[in-house]
Amino acid sequence: MTELTAQPYPFAFELSHTALMIIDMQRDFVLPGGFGESLGNDVSRLASIVPTLQDILHAWRRAKGLVVHTREAHLPDLSDCPNAKLHRGQPSQKIGDVGAMGRLLIRGEWGSDIIDELKPVEGEIVIDKPGKGAFYNTPLLESLKRHGITHLVITGVTTEVCVQTTMREANDRGFECVLMEDATQSYFEKFWLSTLEMVRAQGAIVGWTATSRDLLSALQSMTP
Numbered sequence: 001m002t003e004l005t006a007q008p009y010p011f012a013f014e015l016s017h018t019a020l021m022i023i024d025m026q027r028d029f030v031l032p033g034g035f036g037e038s039l040g041n042d043v044s045r046l047a048s049i050v051p052t053l054q055d056i057l058h059a060w061r062r063a064k065g066l067v068v069h070t071r072e073a074h075l076p077d078l079s080d081c082p083n084a085k086l087h088r089g090q091p092s093q094k095i096g097d098v099g100a101m102g103r104l105l106i107r108g109e110w111g112s113d114i115i116d117e118l119k120p121v122e123g124e125i126v127i128d129k130p131g132k133g134a135f136y137n138t139p140l141l142e143s144l145k146r147h148g149i150t151h152l153v154i155t156g157v158t159t160e161v162c163v164q165t166t167m168r169e170a171n172d173r174g175f176e177c178v179l180m181e182d183a184t185q186s187y188f189e190k191f192w193l194s195t196l197e198m199v200r201a202q203g204a205i206v207g208w209t210a211t212s213r214d215l216l217s218a219l220q221s222m223t224p
């Protein structure tokens with residue numbers, strides 16, 4: 001059992017029962033010209049966590065831990081995209097419209113894939129999800145159970161939307177979750193901070209938060 005320095009108190013985990021989750025680090029959210037920008041957001045805030053995420057991913061791979069990547073991506077015929085989601089927010093371009101990187105948030109399109117810096121490798125799990133939470137209408141729960149996973153190290157974007165929703169879904173399903181403070185980001189600074197504060201409040205009501213520095217040093221001590 002490893003003890004990771006975390007808030008509100010140390011997070012204990014066994015690597016063989018813990019998965020690193022990298023949520024929605026897709027070109028559509030992180031690069032200019034994608035879905036995130038079509039909603040009027042400054043995407044550079046999200047790109048700022050890429051080097052930290054690379055450090056965590058490489059260390060996790062060296063330690064031989066399980067990695068799960070998610071993508072918010074819909075079927076080409078949009079049959080898995082409710083009208084409410086499609087039309088919400090009056091974006092300049094809707095899900096499925098053709099943007100600079102292909103059809104926005106559509107499976108198989110260049111823009112909906114994961115950025116080159118964090119590209120999945122063989123043996124890692126990739127989950128396409130139609131909702132904000134990674135457990136809704138996906139095989140994620142069965143897949144985690146098959147691998148004996150009980151604990152999740154959660155990273156990615158955006159902190160208060162897909163990351164927080166997934167963490168709450170995981171918590172309700174009995175997973176112990178730690179959110180990496182400097183490996184998650186939002187288009188809004190105050191939402192990033194509020195999410196960190198609310199998940200770890202009341203004695204880790206949703207889960208823990210920790211920094212990449214502490215995770216990397218914990219991983220170093222367990223890597224041969």
Ligand code: C5J
Pocket residue numbers: 023024029072157158159161162163
């Ligand atoms: C959003 C996400 N923000 N991955 N998706 O629409 O957080």
